[in-house]
Amino acid sequence: MAGRARGAAPLRQVDPRARIVSALAFAVVVTGLSTLGALALAMAAALLALGCSGLPAARTLKRMAMMDGFIIFMLLILPFSTPGTPALTLPFGVVATVEGFRLAVEIGLTANAVILMLMALVGTMEPVMLGHALARLRVPRALVHLLLFTVRYIEVLRAEYARSRVAMRARAFRPGSNRHTWVSLGHLIGMMLVRALERSERILQAMKCRGFTGRIPLLDDFSWQATDRRFCALFGLGLLALVALEVALVHLA
Amino acid sequence: MSILLELEDIQFSYPGQPPVLRGASLGLAAGERVALVGPNGSGKSTLLRIALGLLRPARGTIRAFGETRQREADFVDLRRRIGLVFQDPDDQLFCPTVAEDIAFGPLNLGHSRAEALRMVDQVLDQLALGHLRDRITHHLSGGEKRLVTLATVLVMRPDVLLLDEPTNALDPENEERLLAILQALPQAILLVSHDPGFRARLVQREERLVNGQVSGNSGGT
Ligand SMILES: Nc1ncnc2c1ncn2[C@@H]1O[C@H](COP(=O)(O)OP(=O)(O)O)[C@@H](O)[C@H]1O
Numbered sequence: 001m002a003g004r005a006r007g008a009a010p011l012r013q014v015d016p017r018a019r020i021v022s023a024l025a026f027a028v029v030v031t032g033l034s035t036l037g038a039l040a041l042a043m044a045a046a047l048l049a050l051g052c053s054g055l056p057a058a059r060t061l062k063r064m065a066m067m068d069g070f071i072i073f074m075l076l077i078l079p080f081s082t083p084g085t086p087a088l089t090l091p092f093g094v095v096a097t098v099e100g101f102r103l104a105v106e107i108g109l110t111a112n113a114v115i116l117m118l119m120a121l122v123g124t125m126e127p128v129m130l131g132h133a134l135a136r137l138r139v140p141r142a143l144v145h146l147l148l149f150t151v152r153y154i155e156v157l158r159a160e161y162a163r164s165r166v167a168m169r170a171r172a173f174r175p176g177s178n179r180h181t182w183v184s185l186g187h188l189i190g191m192m193l194v195r196a197l198e199r200s201e202r203i204l205q206a207m208k209c210r211g212f213t214g215r216i217p218l219l220d221d222f223s224w225q226a227t228d229r230r231f232c233a234l235f236g237l238g239l240l241a242l243v244a245l246e247v248a249l250v251h252l253a
Numbered sequence: 254m255s256i257l258l259e260l261e262d263i264q265f266s267y268p269g270q271p272p273v274l275r276g277a278s279l280g281l282a283a284g285e286r287v288a289l290v291g292p293n294g295s296g297k298s299t300l301l302r303i304a305l306g307l308l309r310p311a312r313g314t315i316r317a318f319g320e321t322r323q324r325e326a327d328f329v330d331l332r333r334r335i336g337l338v339f340q341d342p343d344d345q346l347f348c349p350t351v352a353e354d355i356a357f358g359p360l361n362l363g364h365s366r367a368e369a370l371r372m373v374d375q376v377l378d379q380l381a382l383g384h385l386r387d388r389i390t391h392h393l394s395g396g397e398k399r400l401v402t403l404a405t406v407l408v409m410r411p412d413v414l415l416l417d418e419p420t421n422a423l424d425p426e427n428e429e430r431l432l433a434i435l436q437a438l439p440q441a442i443l444l445v446s447h448d449p450g451f452r453a454r455l456v457q458r459e460e461r462l463v464n465g466q467v468s469g470n471s472g473g474t
């Protein structure tokens with residue numbers, strides 16, 4: 001498993017471990033920021049990372065907007081639900097406050113900067129490489145195995161589900177809200193669980209045949225290089241700059 | 254010829270079901286290639302699992318390499334020397350990448366990473382599968398998966414190969430390739446296959462599993 005892709009976008013050439021740790025550190029620092037100036041800088045940094053990640057910008061921003069869909073109502077309601085100085089009065093005496101607007105912008109910027117950085121740094125990894133990197137970062141083995149088994153078998157399960165659904169349709173099954181539908185879907189899900197359980201037993205048998213003793217050895221060719229040190233130093237400086245700006249702005253205010 | 258694997262008077266039933274095997278006996282000598290045939294559900298896969306101690310028979314003895322095997326500890330060493338290729342490749346390939354999956358066995362046997370990787374490359378060369386080395390296992394086609402499962406077993410350097418319907422999901426071209434690979438192997442082979450042509454070109458003897466018992470008859474070439 002190649003740890004880094006040569007000739008690819010700059011960020012993809014950085015060691016996956018460095019990318020995971022950096023994304024985490026970014027999330028921790030940015031959630032701690034509260035001044036709009038520092039948050040705007042964080043957002044700019046995330047956009048810069050996106051530019052260096054080789055991800056298609058339009059599609060990635062669209063995915064980010066999808067995430068915004070989950071918090072949009074909260075962001076819309078905040079200005080009206082936060083007490084403070086009135087900024088805007090709508091008909092029927094509904095009042096939006098300055099503090100509310102500020103809070104909405106703050107939360108919106110935080111969430112988007114963190115998500116964008118996560119997509120740029122970690123979202124570009126194959127799930128398998130992510131598993132390897134987590135294992136090398138000493139994340140508990142059981143969790144890494146869980147991730148890797150999920151990656152490995154989710155497609156098998158999906159294909160099994162799809163085959164069953166086709167088989168049902170081939171026998172003129174049309175879902176509706178009736179007892180027959182619920183019973184049939186119940187059988188389908190039950191069968192999938194039973195098959196998954198039996199498959200897990202067969203997999204364990206196959207693993208035993210090859211001398212499995214509780215550890216899955218992982219092969220990867222991660223190697224810490226000068227580029228990775230430079231990336232970490234640069235990223236660390238960036239985070240320091242964010243904190244410094246925050247402190248300065250708080251003192252000015 | 255020395256007998257490598259011998260199953261005697263094996264009786265087995267899955268919980269709450271009538272017996273699948275009722276006194277089945279089977280022997281495999283060094284260098285021998287034997288086919289095990291029988292209708293669907295007659296217990297062929299079950300018998301292979303019992304031979305490796307993955308299922309425990311209610312009665313009967315399993316002797317391998319001159320020793321009677323009973324406890325789990327007896328089977329640990331046996332599983333290294335008898336390689337089973339499962340009926341469904343998806344059961345066998347569980348590692349993310351092909352190289353990792355093939356290296357899994359050697360690493361478990363205590364080989365170093367470098368040694369394991371060398372063994373991986375060697376077996377991939379032997380099977381002319383080098384191009385699949387860094388592929389993600391679940392992206393492989395059915396035929397590729399089958400050949401890789403054979404590699405995961407061969408890399409353990411077993412003395413005996415048990416093959417459970419290895420020609421499933423193979424197109425004629427890959428079937429031909431598998432046949433050529435198997436014909437060139439020195440290992441004793443016990444083959445379960447519904448394909449008379451494939452059997453005829455690989456094995457010297459056929460055993461029939463019917464009603465839970467094995468009855469031999471010579472056939473093939
Ligand atoms: N895990 C299991 N639990 C219960 N019954 C099983 C299980 N596996 C197989 N069987 C039953 O045991 C019988 C023999 O199965 P199997 O050994 O797979 O047959 P074959 O490989 O010859 O087609 C079949 O009737 C099958 O339904």
Ligand SMILES: [Mg+2]
Pocket residue numbers: 297298299340417
């Ligand atoms: Mg079978």
